[in-house]
Every structure is written in structure tokens, then in C-alpha cells.
Amino acid sequence: MATVTESVDVHVPLHTAYNQWTQFEEFPRFMEGVEEVHQMDPTHVHWKTRIGGVEREFDTEIFEQQPDERVAWRSTSGPDQVGVVSFQPITDADTRVTMQMEWTPEGFAEKAGSLMQLDDRRVHGDLERFKEFIEARGTETGAWRGEV
Template structure:
């Protein structure tokens, strides 16, 4: 089983970041795939924490995202994913670090969307 732990600071209030995360259009692709394949929330504590399990279609997959207020206008998002590779391809992708890189890139894109959306609303 692999574990990925990443965090990112976002220039937006905790409530905004939480709402954007729970909007499936904004959700990073690595999370949308699980949500569309039977993943179920196991814990939801707005606006602090969301945990999920992969369900029957994604056994061994689970995760938790926590939201931490840094200031009134910035939030640290911390993501922990546990993955269970199935098959040679999954093992290769994970072993080469592509899964970690994808998560980092998707969190950066999520940050950019939230901050861009927030700045457009303020304008």
C-alpha cells in the first residue's frame, strides 16, 4: 500500500476552500475518479475534515483532507491518500512516483482555480 501526503497553502478563507473542495467541478481529478467509482464519505466535519473510503470498486483506497486556518484569508489544505496498486501497471506508476507528481500538480491546479475564482469575485 502506498501513502501520499501533501499540503498546500491557498490564499482564500477556510470556508471558501472547503466549499470549492466539495464542489465536484473544482475537485482535483485524482479525487473525482474515486467519487465517480463508488467512494463513500466516512467522515464529514465542515469546514475542517473530509475522509473517504474507496468502496467495493477501489478496495485499499482511502483518504482524508483537512483544512487549517492560517489567517482569516489563507488556508492550509492537507491531503493524505492511501492507495493499493492493482496490477503491474499500477505498481510501476506508483513506484516511479507518477502518482505523487499527479497529486502535487492537481493540488497546485486546485489552488490556482480557488485563488483565481476568489480574485474574480472580488473584482
């Protein structure tokens, strides 16, 4: 199983960073390779990705969601993965966003990419683009404050 942990500090309050992260359908705006995301209900999300020329569709289940703290998910179809994104206040106006993921690379290309830490760079890039996205807006596009 491959693992990655990456963090980024964003210049927005904790609730703004968290609220934006709960807007899963906005992920294609800052996640490379994510073409579509559809939230089917509060705990189930359908993904369509194209990474390295490989198209995939899969579902994930949010099994833990604590407002302003963390969102954790696991795959229910497609690639085997589990992850959590956590939010930590640095100041009243700054937040650290940390993503931890584990997955099983499939096929030669994914296994080679994992060995070369390309997945670490992708997650780092996605967090940097999230930072640019939310800092440029200054406010979230929506929010879901429910607990799971």
C-alpha cells in the same frame, strides 16, 4: 498499500477552500484524469477516471465530514482506497489544504508508477490546480456544510 501526503497553501479564507472542496462534481476542472464525478447523495460519490489510458468507474463513501476541518472517504467499489483532506487556517485569508491517501495499486503499470512516486506528483499537481482554480475565482462555486 501505497500512501501519499501532499499540502498546498491557498490564498482564500478557510471556509472558501472547504466549501469549494465539497463541490465534488467540480473535481474534473482541476483533477487530472478525473472525467466525471456524480454525488449520488450526501455520503456517496460515483467517479469516472482515465489515468494512463486505463478507464475506471468506482464509488466512494464519505464517512467523516466536519465543516471547515476535514472530509474523509473510502472506496466501496473498484480500487481499494481511503483518504482525508484537511483544512487548516494560516491567516484569515490563507488556508493549508492537506490530502492524505492510501490505496492498493493494481497491475504492473500502477505498481511501477507508485514506485516512481508518480502518484505523489499527481496529487501534488491536483492540489496546485485546486489552488489556481479557487484563487482565480476568489469564491466557491457552492457549499455543503453538513456533518457526517
